[in-house]
Amino acid sequence: MKLNYRIVIFALAIVFGIVFSLPSLLQTQSGKKITLGLDLQGGLHMLLGVKTEEATKSRIKSIAASIKHFAERNDILIDGLTFDDKSVKFEVLDSDEIKKFDTFLSKLEGVDITHKGSVITLSLTPKEIQKTKQQAVSQAIETIRNRLDQFGLSEPIVARQGKDKILVELAGIKTPQEEQRARELISRAAKLEMMAVDEARNARVYNMSDADAAAYGDVILEDVKNPKIKYLVHEIPILDGGMLTGANVGFDQNNRPVINFKLNAEGADIFGDFTGKNVGKRLAVVLDGKVYSAPNINERIGGGSGQISGNYTVLEAKDLAIALRSGALLAPIYMMEKRSVGPSLGADSIKASMIALIGGFILVIVFMMVYYRMAGVIANIALIANLLILLAVMSLFGATLTLPGMAGIVLTVGMAVDANVIITERIRELIYEGKSMHKAIEEGYANAMTAILDANITTLIASVVLYVYGTGAIKGFAITMSIGILASMLTAILGTHGIYQMLEPKMGKSKNYRFWFGIKG
DSSP states (O other): OOOOOOHHHHHHHHHHHHHHHHHHOOOOOOOOOOEEEHHHOOOOEEEEOOHHHHHHHHHHHHHHHHHHHHHHHHTTOOOEEEEESSEEEEEESSGGGGGHHHHHHTTTTEEEEEETTTEEEEEOOOOHHHHHHHHHHHHHHHHHHHHHHHHHHHOOOOEEETTTTTEEHHHHHHHHHHHHHHHHHHOOOEEEEEEOOTTGGOOOOOOOOHHHHHTEEEEEEEEESOOOOOEEESSSSSSEGGGEEEEEEEOOOSSEEEEEEEOOOOHHHHHHHHHHHHTTEEEEEEETEEEEOOOOOSOOTTEEEEEEEEEEEEEHHHHHHHHHHOOSSSOEEEEEOOOOOOOOHHHHHHHHHHHHHHHHHHHHHHHHHHHTTTHHHHHHHHHHHHHHHHHHHHHHHEEEOOOOHHHHHHHHHHHHHHHHHHHHHHHHHHHHTOOHHHHHHHHHHHHHHHHHHHHHHHHHHHHHHHHHHHOTTTHHHHHHHHHHHHHIIIIIIIHHHHHHHHHHHHHHHHHHHHHHHHOOO
């Protein structure tokens, strides 16, 4: 027997497979392991709806805030700045400034601008409304996925369903407390706004209705700690969470959790300008419609940083910081369907899948040994190596194994020996033609290579397409198939060829074709 580079690579691949698959096979405390999907270990399945009409209202409100800031920064007097679900209206008091305002408004995308004397009305175009609604769903998917990734869940499934629905599957959620925390993190709007307190009328807030407040362009908001405390604030915010660049948990002088946040350059400029012009007044820090604090402005605040304090625990502060960092939802979401998947279902699935895997594995091994004799044994070694490498790669990358993924492994068992069947049949044909053992092996591999590569590459392409366009369970199936195909090309082509080359001197001497390939010499 002699070593060759093929057998060395094959041996290293087997060692790699054994080392990195053992933590998953033995479920050890240390080492990277395969994560079980929702259908195998249980968890939470949710179907969420998105109130896309609220996204257009938020867009209109954002435009109104931009108009207000532009007017204040350029010392342009405007009056009657109001907005509703569809449009923004205001009057430019100095007609000479209208041209300057038109230049600013022309930079806004997706709006129709109409003039009626000095009164300007802006409304979203139908195309922009549709685009905003679609963006609300896409942004909600991305935001929820970011939040869950930071929450610490392994490979949560977040995918679009239809036009305005979102499928969320969280594996490993076992207790009601974990479920509640995950649901709150997902559904929290995390809409941060800085709003000016209407100091002239705030003393009358307890005697005002929402309609009275709206007549002055104000809204009434409750204090987050004490709902009995109310604030009258201007409805159009000074700035919003879209200008947020970071949020982290910190502690105040009393060692209570707070959220330290930082604004981008635009937000920092707006924040600095407003605080500089409103010294002695109050600025309300509003999160999801609740006032967290309303401190007095003692001086101009530059640098674009601030703090949110509230009566919450460290864990609540951490989740709030995650929600702020991942971005506010453009539109509220609501629960349409929720169901918990118990781990007992996963245990039954694993048991059934393992029976299928072990049963198929044994049948394939027995068939190969009986029909191809020693060539079958060599193919079986490649099959075992293929499974070990498959498990090792999945463990190394922390891949999620789902029930369809296990089906992919079962299918891989059958496909893994396919290449060796083709190669062995080619070798047997060449032996029947009178070729020597050495020539039959070398030409057998050369002749079979085209068919093997074509079959594997086309299947791999199909698996990649399934992964790119599929969701959830389909992705799991595609992952196991892809890794299995790549592993089989290494083990079945390179590995078995190396074994034959190592055993060739012994095979040439014996010329026992029945023993080596299951045929008469």
